Amino acid sequence: MNPLDDFSPPLSLANKWLSQDSGEASIASRSLAAVFEPLCFVCNQYQVSLETLCLATWGWLQQQYSGETEVTIAVQQGSVTCGLLLSMPTTADQTIASWLQHIQRQWAQAGDENVCQQQGQENDLALCHSLLTFEPLTVKHCAELKAYCQLEQQQLTLQITSSMGLFNGDQLNSMMQAWYQLLAGIAAQDWRSPTDFCLAQWSNLATPIVHKSLNESLLASMTVAAQQNSVALYYNGEAMRYCELLSLVAAQQACLMAHGLQQGDKVGLYLHRGPEMVGCMLACLFSGIAFVPLEPQFPKQRLATIAKEARLNCVWSTTELASCIDFVCPVIPLAPTERVNADATAQGSEMAPDVALTLAEDTLAYMMFTSGSTGKPKGVMINHHALNTFLAAANERLQLDQDTVWLLITTMAFDISMLEIFAPLLAGATLVIANSEENTDPLAICRYLEAPAAQQPIINVLQATPAFWRMLLQVGWRGSAQLTALCGGEALDATLATKLLSRTATLWNCYGPTEATVWSMMREVSHGIDLKIGHSLAGYSHQVLDVNDNPVAMNMVGELCIQGAALSDGYWQRDSLNKEKFVVLAATGGRYYRTGDKVRRLGSDSFQYLGRFDDQVKLRGFRIELGEIEAQLKRLKRVNNAVVKLQGQASEACLVAYIETSGGQPIPRLMIRKELAKWLPKYMLPSKFVFLAQLPKTGSGKIDRKQLNLNLV
Secondary structure (H helix, E strand, O other): HHHHOOOOOOOOOHOOOOOOOOOOOOEEEEHHHHHHHHHHHHHHHHHOOHHHHHHHHHHHHHHHOOOOOEEEEEEEEEEEEEEEEEEEOOOOOOOHHHHHHHHHHHHHHHHHHOOOOOOOOHHHOOOOOOOEOOOOOOOOOOOOOEEEEEEEEEEEEEEEEEOOOOOOHHHHHHHHHHHHHHHHHOOOOOOOHHHOOOOOOOOOOOOOOOOHHHHHHHHHHHHHHHOOOOOOEEEOOOOHHHOOOOOHHHHHHHHHHHHOOOOEEEEEEEOOHHHHHHHHHHHHHHHHEEEEEEOOOOOOHHHHHHHHHHOOOOOEHHHHHHOOOOOOHHHHHHHHOOOOOOOHHHHHHOOOOOOOOOOOOOOOEEEEOOOOOOOOOOOEEEEEEHHHHHHOOOOOOOOOOOEEEEOOEEEEOOHHHHHHHHHHHHHEEHHHHHEOOOOOOOHHHHHHHHHHOOOOOOOOEEEOOHHHHHHHHHHHOOOOOOEEEEEEOOEEEEEHHHHOOOOOOOEEEEEEOHHHHOEEEEOOOOOOOOOOOOOEEOOEEEEEEEOOOOOOOOOOOOEEEEEEOOOEEEOOOOHHHHHHEEEEEEOOOOOOEEEEEEEEEEEOOEEEEEEOOOOOOOOOOOOEEEHHHHHHHHHOOOEEEEEEEEEHHHHHHHEEEEEEEEEHHOOOHHHHHHHHHOOHHHHHHEEEEEEEEEOOEOOOEEEEEHHHOHOOO
């Protein structure tokens, strides 16, 4: 059997690199005369050939440029061309010498077996990432990327040729420079193991931001706005001024104290959208009490699970809402708040909140529960200093002021709502709140955006996911010349960006995980449709690391890691996960969060997003652990096994569940959705179901997710 039959067609490097080439072939070459003798010495010492050294290092580079854990290289020498599957060591146990000797044996074995003869098997070679040849090229059109290595006058000369315009000259020169740098480092014996290979310098650590505490900053801005009798909130056609909001916060604080709540406690907020919700959040922050959002639209069982998992001291809710769920903790009823006289409060007769200004920086501000791979939501802990760092940096980047009018549409259970709620208050601006019936309705949001000034303040800032922006466009939103648009939560595509740029004043491409407190990068999109992510916020820094925690060089692929004061304290009661995701790297001494996002490093603070290393996905802005959905599917009777995939692009994207049942007999889809809806929110429910007698397996017995597609239906 041809070993190449087991190879999965690789994802082309060209599809993962920003290139604007014209389609002509590009060439880069480099003489190794300066390091030829040291290379020969090392090869003799390690008992391998120069060709083996070139093959091994070229394979390593292909992994770095593609982000794949394994690469297939077609190697031509003499009359035989063979395909090799190369993978890098992930531990320091294997020395460079033993690694090279292993590859040399693997190459010799493949050549002896004549894996791919030139005659009639060029199509098999198309499965390989690249072709490496030590002879004049005789195999044509067998690989998208061709790499030549030739010995001329006993001086090793490297040449990389890219046909069909897959890479431009600058990109190939970058590859060549990295190849040379790697070979020179091996010649100088700079590294003991392949896991030590490092062609880049560590970036600088994030610079801490010196500013007031979060409570102090909020109180100062809200007090100034109150003295100016400014409008803080606009809800259901009514305005609430800052003086009224401060009085509301004071009343809600008194409620907390009356029920014995104190600093360090955790309170679940099970509330509908409105001024009371914002007031409760502020009351918790000012009192040093952490709030945990409980979205009323989520399934009751999920909310009860979150309340139990978080070990809440109480849940703050209305009598009507709280009666629907049997919480394991006490429920504080939120009584209807009487509106105070705005004129009287403006003259100084309002109640003032009791603000704790000397809280420790690590005091928990909120806990946001996200999808968990074990089937149970996991809580992300964000402290006051992290939230303060992010908000100060975001306000600086967006240059918010008292003229800002921000429309709040995001559910408070999605962490980007923290920016929508608190950023305007920090600027003394106005927050317009879409109610619970309107916030997900694109037609209702269009009415907000197009309402005349006589009805409400003119909206000039809106944050939404790409999916919601598309919904707005689909219902005929014509745009607003004064609108600042923030887009994040999932990848922004060029088509959507073009449409938004023509309808808004400014478009920001935002990136960041919940674990780094909302956004860590915010980049303004130009009319050239440059969709790279980057431009780190103050207090953050980003590093792209390979599998061995070494920084990658320019144009290489790795995992994006975030460092800075805005990082989460970790996951609530998840010690093993914290050790895996929040790491202190010895090389810098900095604490990093491993995002699991695959990116290409394009510059010192510029990255190309390529997807996920794990099975976590984003759909309509919501981060989803596919394992959580799979765990709930496996609870159902007659389900032997289940796999969930995100399939389709942009507005066509949907969750597809592949379910293994006895004999492949289907289960009523309505019944499955009904059972899943008891535990999962709507955005996590699969749209399509495929029933199989057996899920496809790999040679090692694992489920082969690559073979699962809708064509199986």
